[in-house]
Every structure is written in structure tokens, then in C-alpha cells.
Amino acid sequence: MSEKAARCLGTMFQRISIAINAEKDRLSELDGAIGDADHGITMALGFMAVNAELAKLDLARALPSEIFSTAASAFLDAVGASTGPLYATAFRRASQALKTDESLSPACQAMIVDEMRAGIQQRGKGQRGDKTMLDAWIPAAEAAVDAKAHSRDVIAMWNHILDAAETGANSTSSMVAARGRAARLGERSLGHIDPGAASAVIILRAMRDTFVDGRTGS
Known part of the structure; x- marks a missing residue:
């Protein structure tokens, strides 16, 4: 299972x-x-670096927690901007949590989303409504926790997660930025979707497509 899980990640x-x-x-x-x-x-460079490092691993021997740990270091090394530490912390939190469950079951997948949210929130100290990537990650994590509590299958769970993330990202257009460089604009930040929230949706959609296609643990 760990080999299949590592290859899935x-x-x-x-x-x-x-x-x-x-x-x-x-x-x-x-x-x-x-x-x-x-x-x-920045995001493209970060994930290119992640994949370059993952290509060096023997996925037949690697554990899922190692995949996320490698991703954390690679992303941080490649991305010096604020996004780097945020996603590095997200991946590290996921890695630590996976050490207790390397199965990538639906419940484990939900845990990954929530731990990534926790890492971003821990590092960035942000909240929902700040007009940041957390406006996508927080509702996505809430949807993941809800799906886990109700034992939803993989497809239903990930659709629930992605719908919540998309709604959250779209809602940032009506927010005034409270954190990051956009906060300097004040009211002028209204009417624009936060790019970090938009990229979070892209990440979560790719995660959904991977897990739904693989039906890992379902």
C-alpha cells in the first residue's frame, strides 16, 4: 500500500x-x-522544484510522509517569497500527520487537506476574510472534516472540498485585503480575486483528480 500511496502522491x-x-x-x-x-x-517554479526532487526518490521504497517532507524542503528552497514558507509549512504538517497513517484512505486524504490548512494558517497567522489563500483553504478543510465525519466516499468528499474552495476563492473579489502586499491598496483591492486563493483551487483540483482517479483507499 505504501508503494501505491507514494506513487499516487x-x-x-x-x-x-x-x-x-x-x-x-x-x-x-x-x-x-x-x-x-x-x-x-513563483508557484510554477516551486512545484517544478518539488517534482525535480521527487524524481530522485525511489517511490517503491518511499513513504507518503517522505513525499510531503521532500516537497516541503524543495518548495522552500525554490520560493523565497512569502508563499514559500506557507506551503513548506503546509507540506511539513501533512508529512507529520501522515506518519500516523500512511494509507491515503479517504479519511487520511481529508486529514491532509486539514493539516495543509493548519500549516498555512500557523505560518501566516491569517483568518477567513483576510483575502488570502486561506479563503479557499479554510472552507476546503471544513468540507474535508465534514466529509470525514459523515464517511463520504472519495468522489463526494473531493467534490465537496473543491466546491467549498471555489466558492471561497470567488468570494475574495468582494473583500478588502487585510494581509500581504494587497493590504496596501485598501479599498482598491476590491473587485479582484486573490491570486493565492485562485492557485489553491488549482492545487485542490489536481489533488481531487488524482485521488478520484486512483480511488486510493476507497
């Missing part, structure tokens, strides 16, 4: 990288309205 990070790269121009355009116009490039 390797595929997941590949899909995330491909999806982010395909959307990097849109993400940078979103960032250009309220930030430095480099979010798409």
Missing part, C-alpha cells in the same frame, strides 16, 4: 505542477491587479 505533485504551469499567466495577471504580478511564475 508523486502523480499528484506532477498534476499540480502541470496545472499551475498552464494557469501561471492567469495567476500572474490576478496578482498584477493587487500585488507584484509574479504569483503564477
Whole structure:
């Protein structure tokens, strides 16, 4: 199971990288309205670095927790901006949690989403409504916890997670930024979707597609 799980996570990070790269121009355009116009490039570089490091691992021997630990170090080394420490902490939290359950069961998948949310929140100290990536990650994690509590199957769980993330990301257009570079704009940040929330949706969609296709643990 651990070999299958490790390969599943390797595929997941590949899909995330491909999806982010395909959307990097849109993400940078979103960032250009309220930030430095480099979010798409930064995220693409981060996940390319993750996959370069994962390619060095023997997935037949690696554990899922090792995949996330490797991803954390690689992302942080590649991305020096604030996004780097946020996702590095998210991946480290997921890695630590996976040491108690390496199965990648639906309950384990829900745990990964919630731990990633916790890592981002722990590092960034943000809350829902700040107009950040947490406006996608917090509702996604709540949906994951709810799905776990109600023992939803993989497809229903991930659709629930993604719907919540998309709704949360879209809601940032009506928010005034309270954190990050966008906070300097004040009311001028209204009317723009937060690029970090938008990229969170891309990540979660790639995660959903991977786990639904694999039906790991279902």
C-alpha cells in the first residue's frame, strides 16, 4: 500500500505542477491587479522544484510522509517569497500527520487537506476574510472534516472540498485585503480575486483528480 500511496502522491505533485504551469499567466495577471504580478511564475517554479526532487526518490521504497517532507524542503528552497514558507509549512504538517497513517484512505486524504490548512494558517497567522489563500483553504478543510465525519466516499468528499474552495476563492473579489502586499491598496483591492486563493483551487483540483482517479483507499 505504501508503494501505491507514494506513487499516487508523486502523480499528484506532477498534476499540480502541470496545472499551475498552464494557469501561471492567469495567476500572474490576478496578482498584477493587487500585488507584484509574479504569483503564477513563483508557484510554477516551486512545484517544478518539488517534482525535480521527487524524481530522485525511489517511490517503491518511499513513504507518503517522505513525499510531503521532500516537497516541503524543495518548495522552500525554490520560493523565497512569502508563499514559500506557507506551503513548506503546509507540506511539513501533512508529512507529520501522515506518519500516523500512511494509507491515503479517504479519511487520511481529508486529514491532509486539514493539516495543509493548519500549516498555512500557523505560518501566516491569517483568518477567513483576510483575502488570502486561506479563503479557499479554510472552507476546503471544513468540507474535508465534514466529509470525514459523515464517511463520504472519495468522489463526494473531493467534490465537496473543491466546491467549498471555489466558492471561497470567488468570494475574495468582494473583500478588502487585510494581509500581504494587497493590504496596501485598501479599498482598491476590491473587485479582484486573490491570486493565492485562485492557485489553491488549482492545487485542490489536481489533488481531487488524482485521488478520484486512483480511488486510493476507497
